[in-house]
Amino acid sequence: MIDAENLTRKFGDLTVVDKLTFHIEEGEVFGFLGPNGAGKTTTMRMLSCLISKTSGEARIAGYDVSDEADSLKIRKIIGLLPENNGLYDDLTAYKNLDFYGKLYECSKTQRKENIEHFLKLLGLWDKKDVLAGTFSKGMKQKLAIARSLIHEPEILFLDEPTANLDPESSKTVRDFILDLKKEKKTIFLNTHNLDEAQRICDKIGIFNTKLMVIGSPEELEDSTLRKKTAIQLKEVNDKILKALRNLSLRNLTIDNNKLIVDVVNPENENPIIVDAIVSAGGKIQYITRISSTLEDVYLKFVRGKK
Amino acid sequence: MKLWKSWVIATKDFSTFREKKNTIYPLIVLPLLLSIVLPILIGGIGNLIGLIDNLIGIIGIPILIKGSSSKDITVLLNSFSFFYIILAFILPNTLASYSILGEKIEKSLEPLLATPITDTELLLGKSITSFLPCIAIIYFSAMIFMVLSDAITYNTIGYLFFPNWSMAIILLLAVPLVSILSIQLNVIISSRVSDVRTATQLGLLLFLPFIGLYIFLETSVISLNIINLLGIFVILSVAVAIIFSISKTIIQRDKILTKRG
Ligand SMILES: Nc1ncnc2c1ncn2[C@@H]1O[C@H](COP(=O)(O)OP(=O)(O)OP(=O)(O)O)[C@@H](O)[C@H]1O
Ligand SMILES: [Mg+2]
Numbered sequence: 001m002i003d004a005e006n007l008t009r010k011f012g013d014l015t016v017v018d019k020l021t022f023h024i025e026e027g028e029v030f031g032f033l034g035p036n037g038a039g040k041t042t043t044m045r046m047l048s049c050l051i052s053k054t055s056g057e058a059r060i061a062g063y064d065v066s067d068e069a070d071s072l073k074i075r076k077i078i079g080l081l082p083e084n085n086g087l088y089d090d091l092t093a094y095k096n097l098d099f100y101g102k103l104y105e106c107s108k109t110q111r112k113e114n115i116e117h118f119l120k121l122l123g124l125w126d127k128k129d130v131l132a133g134t135f136s137k138g139m140k141q142k143l144a145i146a147r148s149l150i151h152e153p154e155i156l157f158l159d160e161p162t163a164n165l166d167p168e169s170s171k172t173v174r175d176f177i178l179d180l181k182k183e184k185k186t187i188f189l190n191t192h193n194l195d196e197a198q199r200i201c202d203k204i205g206i207f208n209t210k211l212m213v214i215g216s217p218e219e220l221e222d223s224t225l226r227k228k229t230a231i232q233l234k235e236v237n238d239k240i241l242k243a244l245r246n247l248s249l250r251n252l253t254i255d256n257n258k259l260i261v262d263v264v265n266p267e268n269e270n271p272i273i274v275d276a277i278v279s280a281g282g283k284i285q286y287i288t289r290i291s292s293t294l295e296d297v298y299l300k301f302v303r304g305k306k
Numbered sequence: 307m308k309l310w311k312s313w314v315i316a317t318k319d320f321s322t323f324r325e326k327k328n329t330i331y332p333l334i335v336l337p338l339l340l341s342i343v344l345p346i347l348i349g350g351i352g353n354l355i356g357l358i359d360n361l362i363g364i365i366g367i368p369i370l371i372k373g374s375s376s377k378d379i380t381v382l383l384n385s386f387s388f389f390y391i392i393l394a395f396i397l398p399n400t401l402a403s404y405s406i407l408g409e410k411i412e413k414s415l416e417p418l419l420a421t422p423i424t425d426t427e428l429l430l431g432k433s434i435t436s437f438l439p440c441i442a443i444i445y446f447s448a449m450i451f452m453v454l455s456d457a458i459t460y461n462t463i464g465y466l467f468f469p470n471w472s473m474a475i476i477l478l479l480a481v482p483l484v485s486i487l488s489i490q491l492n493v494i495i496s497s498r499v500s501d502v503r504t505a506t507q508l509g510l511l512l513f514l515p516f517i518g519l520y521i522f523l524e525t526s527v528i529s530l531n532i533i534n535l536l537g538i539f540v541i542l543s544v545a546v547a548i549i550f551s552i553s554k555t556i557i558q559r560d561k562i563l564t565k566r567g
Contacts, residue, residue: 084413090325
């Protein structure tokens with residue numbers, strides 16, 4: 001549904017997106033992960049026909065993003081939630097949506113039904129006649145999401161949909177994306193949030209100017225997002241060390257009586273490690289799971305490769 | 307090309323104007339004020355000239371001021387008519403800055419450009435936004451100007467000065483053309499800069515040649531007769547055509563979004 005081949009964008013001499021190649025199937029939710037300035041927004045803008053590419057190719061539903069006639073067809077079938085919500089502060093929530101519904105060539109009844117449907121779903125229906133300028137950040141974000149859906153697009157581009165949202169609103173938005181997934185929409189999601197990506201995406205790409213790795217969350221977990229267990233001991237002695245070595249653990253580090261170790265299957269491995277320490281007379285103070293962060297992945301994929 | 311989409315954009319802009327009173331009011335007040343003050347000024351000057359003539363007659367000094375007062379008044383009325391061409395530049399220029407850069411500032415250009423509209427439909431929409439209200443204001447205030455001027459000067463010059471051919475050419479040809487020119491120039495400027503002040507000021511800078519023309523007229527190097535007005539009209543048409551043909555290559559959606567302020 002979304003295909004890129006050696007997609008490249010330069011700003012002057014600066015290459016922001018470098019030979020990006022990927023393929024997203026219909027109905028797939030793709031998480032595009034990367035740090036600030038990675039080029040995620042730039043990629044999304046190229047794919048949604050907003051800015052031109054420097055070289056390479058990109059196709060949306062078979063249409064070429066750089067072809068003028070195709071780009072109109074693409075824009076009809078995609079919905080975009082840009083980085084900045086870009087709502088009209090001086091229009092009411094309802095009029096914001098109605099304006100876009102018209103530009104997307106929705107019929108009058110379609111507009112009416114969809115506006116009501118999405119505003120109700122996102123909890124904004126009783127604010128429909130309020131100026132968007134008076135909305136809170138989270139409400140604006142929800143309204144912008146409704147705007148991107150007003151024409152019932154097959155493909156959605158969401159640029160950090162949960163950025164700036166409180167936990168509850170984040171959850172509303174995430175659940176909403178999961179509902180869209182059930183409706184078999186193809187979703188391209190930019191995010192910093194690895195946890196979010198793991199929860200909702202079928203496929204994840206880690207990107208920093210270049211695509212570092214791409215695969216399902218399970219595939220990535222196996223290869224890169226290794227889970228870690230941290231165990232704080234009162235004291236580490238030779239006996240404990242010896243017991244741990246016998247377990248042939250991966251990437252064991254000890255710092256300040258704190259053991260950190262990679263685990264593939266924490267449910268099975270953690271009890272074994274704990275048993276070994278306790279049998280060796282070790283006193284465990286805390287045991288915690290360290291979930292992989294985007295930073296860990298970068299250490300492996302960006303810095304690790306330098 | 308779907309003209310109705312341009313209209314959708316323009317009507318959206320019209321309804322946001324209601325919330326932007328600080329921007330809109332000066333655009334209405336300035337022309338209305340001019341249209342009321344100028345005729346009164348003419349009346350005042352007419353009286354003054356009459357008074358001087360009388361004094362001169364009384365004192366018996368040879369006439370210093372050549373020509374009759376009614377001749378002076380018609381010259382004034384003619385040159386004041388030219389103000390409406392100036393307004394036709396200033397008003398749409400200001401409104402276009404607001405309506406185009408407003409989208410940039412609110413960052414609404416990105417979702418807008420993501421919809422299936424063409425650049426031409428968008429630019430046309432923005433032009434309608436700037437054109438219609440300004441033309442309406444200018445015509446309305448020109449009516450006031452003409453009616454007031456006639457009322458004030460009828461006794462002195464003995465006939466209704468307005469409507470006349472040169473005002474007709476100004477209002478029906480020059481004002482729409484200058485407005486279009488002003489909007490076109492502003493669209494180009496606004497696609498390149500990022501704040502309203504700069505866009506408006508650059509737009510006004512491009513207006514300087516018109517001020518030059520005005521000074522020529524005032525100093526009677528060129529007079530505002532019908533032949534000259536038609537000449538100005540031809541020059542304007544050519545300018546509009548040239549700018550329109552180059553603006554398509556200058557304004558690209560890519561540049562509008564990636565140009566950073
Ligand atoms: N119009 C532009 N002109 C010049 N450089 C640009 C332009 N737009 C983006 N860049 C540069 O491209 C790089 C990538 O920007 P981009 O906005 O795509 O990153 P991002 O991954 O979306 O970051 P964030 O997570 O902060 O949103 C940055 O270094 C940025 O400065
Ligand atoms: Mg971004």
